[in-house]
Amino acid sequence: MxxxxxxxxxxxxxxxxxxxxxxxxxxxxxxxxxxxxxxxxxxxxxxxxxxxxxxxxxxxxxxxxxxxxxxxxxxxxxxxxxxPAAGTEAGRRFTYWLHYAEGSAMPPLLLKLVFTMLPRRSPALLRPLVKGVAAKALASFVDPQTRTHVDYWESELGRSAWFAGDDFSAADIMMSFPVEAGADRAYDIEDKPRLRAFLERIHARPAYQRxxxxxxxxxxx
The missing domain is CATH 3.40.30.10 (Glutaredoxin)
Structure with missing residues (x-):
């Protein structure tokens, strides 16, 4: 089992x-x-x-x-x-997105979470200082990096219906968490119609619901 x-x-x-x-x-x-x-x-x-x-x-x-x-x-x-079959364009895109989801997409989202939570978890006396440092890190690095990735996802979904091509694959399952977490903490889903449509499609799948x-x-x- x-x-x-x-x-x-x-x-x-x-x-x-x-x-x-x-x-x-x-x-x-x-x-x-x-x-x-x-x-x-x-x-x-x-x-x-x-x-x-x-x-x-x-x-x-x-x-x-x-x-x-x-x-x-x-x-x-x-x-x-x-x-997708190995050696095909879809197969290469599948391998890319399978690894990209954790290797590149998640780090800025994790940093976003950490720096957002850090001030309220700091000792009261240090909170103003920590808040300032966190705000600067978010504004100067984390948020720009996150926007770059989110814009990239939106653009790539303009190439095909799914991340690896025209057919749903496990690459879309891998990318679901960055897209979902990003919509929760990093971008307005109403500003990203392709990502919004992607989430609607995956959330409607019977296997997702199960x-x-x-x-x-x-x-x-």
């Missing part, structure tokens, strides 16, 4: 969605974030030394990192589904 160690409001929601798209049986072990730090609970370290989610267990196989989990599931159970039922409350949906 496949087991997904699933953290609330995290990247692991994509793994549940992929499993539903592939029609695979699996078990969800859900973990809640610390209400103060928003970090994963220590119980996850018993599953993987970094204590992060997602972690997938399939018999004797344990796989961490969302992209690696997606690769494993497609190679083991995909039978050619949700992945994954929400299995995973529980998910802020970004």
């Amino acid at each position: 496949i087991i997904v160690h699933h953290l609330a409001d995290s990247r692991s929601q994509r793994v549940l969605w992929l499993l539903e798209e592939l029609g695979l049986d699996y078990e969800v072990k859900r973990y809640e974030r610390d209400p103060r730090t928003r970090l994963a609970p220590p119980e996850l370290k018993a599953v993987h030394p970094l204590g992060k989610s997602p972690v997938l267990q399939d018999g004797d196989v344990t796989v961490a990192e969302t992209g690696a989990v997606v690769d494993y599931l497609l190679e083991t159970y995909g039978q050619g589904r949700l992945r 994954a929400l039922e299995r995973g529980g409350a998910y802020t970004y949906a």
Whole structure:
């Protein structure tokens, strides 16, 4: 039995969605974030030394990192589904977006979250200073970087219906979290009609809806 160690409001929601798209049986072990730090609970370290989610267990196989989990599931159970043929333009775009989602898209969004939260989590005496530093970091680096990436996503969805081409693929599943998180904290979805349409299409997919039922409350949906 496949087991997904699933953290609330995290990247692991994509793994549940992929499993539903592939029609695979699996078990969800859900973990809640610390209400103060928003970090994963220590119980996850018993599953993987970094204590992060997602972690997938399939018999004797344990796989961490969302992209690696997606690769494993497609190679083991995909039978050619949700992945364009290797050596094609769509195949190359698929590989790019699969890695871009975590390697390039998420860092500025994470920085946005950190610098936004930092002032209110600082000691009261230091809060004005921390607020000023955070505001400068956001204005001078984080926000411009985030806008560059968001504009890029909007432009790329003008090339084709989906990120890797004309057909829905696991690259769209990987990109769902940056697009969802970005809409929550980094851009106005009304200003990005292609990204808005992308979110409407993925949220309407039956497999996406089933994954929400299995995973529980998910802020970004």
